[in-house]
Amino acid sequence: MENLPVNDDNDDTLLARWLAGELTPEALDALRNLEGYPEYVEMLDALEGLSLPDFSPTLAWQKLASQLAVRQSAVGSGQEETVEATPEAAQTEAGKSTPIIAEIRNRKSEMRWLAIAAAVLLGVVGIWWFTGGMGEDQSIATKAGEQREVKLPDGSEATLNALSSLDFSPKTWGDDRYVLLEGEAFFKAKKGKTFTVRTEQGTVQVVGTMFNVYARDEELEVKCTEGRVQVINPESTERVLLKKGEQVTVLNGRMQDRLGLNFYPAWFKGESAFRSAPLERVFGEMERQYGVLVLTDSLGERTFSGKFVHQDLKKALKMVCDPMRLKYEVRGDTVRVF
Amino acid sequence: MEPLPQKNICHEPTYRELFYAHARHVRNFLFYKGASATEAEDLAQETFLRLWRDCAKVPVEKVKGYLFAVAGNLFLDEKKHGQVVLRFQRQAQPAEAADGNPHFDLETRELQDRLEKAIAQLPENQRIVFLMNRMDKMTYAQIAEHLDLSVKAIEKRMHQALVELRQILRNI
Numbered sequence: 001m002e003n004l005p006v007n008d009d010n011d012d013t014l015l016a017r018w019l020a021g022e023l024t025p026e027a028l029d030a031l032r033n034l035e036g037y038p039e040y041v042e043m044l045d046a047l048e049g050l051s052l053p054d055f056s057p058t059l060a061w062q063k064l065a066s067q068l069a070v071r072q073s074a075v076g077s078g079q080e081e082t083v084e085a086t087p088e089a090a091q092t093e094a095g096k097s098t099p100i101i102a103e104i105r106n107r108k109s110e111m112r113w114l115a116i117a118a119a120v121l122l123g124v125v126g127i128w129w130f131t132g133g134m135g136e137d138q139s140i141a142t143k144a145g146e147q148r149e150v151k152l153p154d155g156s157e158a159t160l161n162a163l164s165s166l167d168f169s170p171k172t173w174g175d176d177r178y179v180l181l182e183g184e185a186f187f188k189a190k191k192g193k194t195f196t197v198r199t200e201q202g203t204v205q206v207v208g209t210m211f212n213v214y215a216r217d218e219e220l221e222v223k224c225t226e227g228r229v230q231v232i233n234p235e236s237t238e239r240v241l242l243k244k245g246e247q248v249t250v251l252n253g254r255m256q257d258r259l260g261l262n263f264y265p266a267w268f269k270g271e272s273a274f275r276s277a278p279l280e281r282v283f284g285e286m287e288r289q290y291g292v293l294v295l296t297d298s299l300g301e302r303t304f305s306g307k308f309v310h311q312d313l314k315k316a317l318k319m320v321c322d323p324m325r326l327k328y329e330v331r332g333d334t335v336r337v338f
Numbered sequence: 339m340e341p342l343p344q345k346n347i348c349h350e351p352t353y354r355e356l357f358y359a360h361a362r363h364v365r366n367f368l369f370y371k372g373a374s375a376t377e378a379e380d381l382a383q384e385t386f387l388r389l390w391r392d393c394a395k396v397p398v399e400k401v402k403g404y405l406f407a408v409a410g411n412l413f414l415d416e417k418k419h420g421q422v423v424l425r426f427q428r429q430a431q432p433a434e435a436a437d438g439n440p441h442f443d444l445e446t447r448e449l450q451d452r453l454e455k456a457i458a459q460l461p462e463n464q465r466i467v468f469l470m471n472r473m474d475k476m477t478y479a480q481i482a483e484h485l486d487l488s489v490k491a492i493e494k495r496m497h498q499a500l501v502e503l504r505q506i507l508r509n510i
Binding site for chain 1: 351354355357358359361362365366369375378379382383386387390425426427428429446449450453454471472473475477478490492493494496497498500501503504507
């Protein structure tokens, strides 16, 4: 690492190392005196206000899975492959028959016959509905302010918090206890084969236990309230084993230190509790519980310890705002905090 | 923290894991190249269909390079070189909106619009590195792995992207 950058013309990685926090204090001082420095800072600040179009990996996976099924059944029934762009690619696709594809193909056509038979018997018109309903992926999503208990095929349970979604496949549950989660849920996993909760922010694996998973934005937080829980970062490069009463956070894909459990999750008992949580996260949770939009002045780094109830918005606001010396105003679905 | 055992991509759960770990980054990469949100999602899907087709040929440890190379080629087939237009989303409420400066909203908005245009004007290889770092929050080492380049090359592109952005911004 160089110590004495003079300007940004003769060090061709200076700004990159600055952003990565790799500059020495001296180099940093020198950089701050550069002519363009304030503009760089302003530019990067403005960038914070821009974000990417929404993307739901769960929905995308469902789309992909159905695409794969369509292509495979097309190959299986000897139809021409029409989706592939190049003939060469189509050949490879058609010529391929790994055991998995074959297996899926068989299951798929079996499924179809079953569905047709059932449709004829029952006089049900929608074959697509039946194939969709029979053991294919289940998808459960909650709205703002809604919580829902979901029974999983082996009697394990998941309680979904507001604005969360859970996907699983009853068909393969016996071999692979696997759910996809976006948002937050509390799980009671029966003892048995490995139970996997996959989130975009990382993976949680248990054998049989109770635990809470919060997976939103760049953060995955796992609290283990019973038994043992294994947490794996999204790239599958690190993992940590949590014991009862411990929690860990994966932030931007990187595993943070393991901590003593700092709050037993209480949200499924009608209130949300926090200890030293950024106010932004507290109001974010309030938005999800009440389906409102909370407009705040800059909250900076302020944190909140305490709780709010889920049945009474005014009371909830009072519980958070009073100790923080904030005022609030409710207008329809909008809350202004100042 | 021990590494997990590597599995074959043709194993369906492994394939699904890989989708979950990489789909967003592939979608974003296509978006940075200039695909619209919908196009980017469709091409990302196509990329993963190819991965399934090639599952026996791609070793798990090479999957990032494979996905990004395929996505890049699919984009080339689809798009003719033209002016890149990027459409980011604006956050509903800028963080410092109420600092007492009534012009703040407008100024921020205006700077964001200019910045969006400036980013679109960056040379593609700088734009991709810059956005993978700022938006996907990848380290230079991670970007290098995805793009099959050296870390040094990524650092150079990142530096150059900032220098260029500042210059473009001055002329917008």
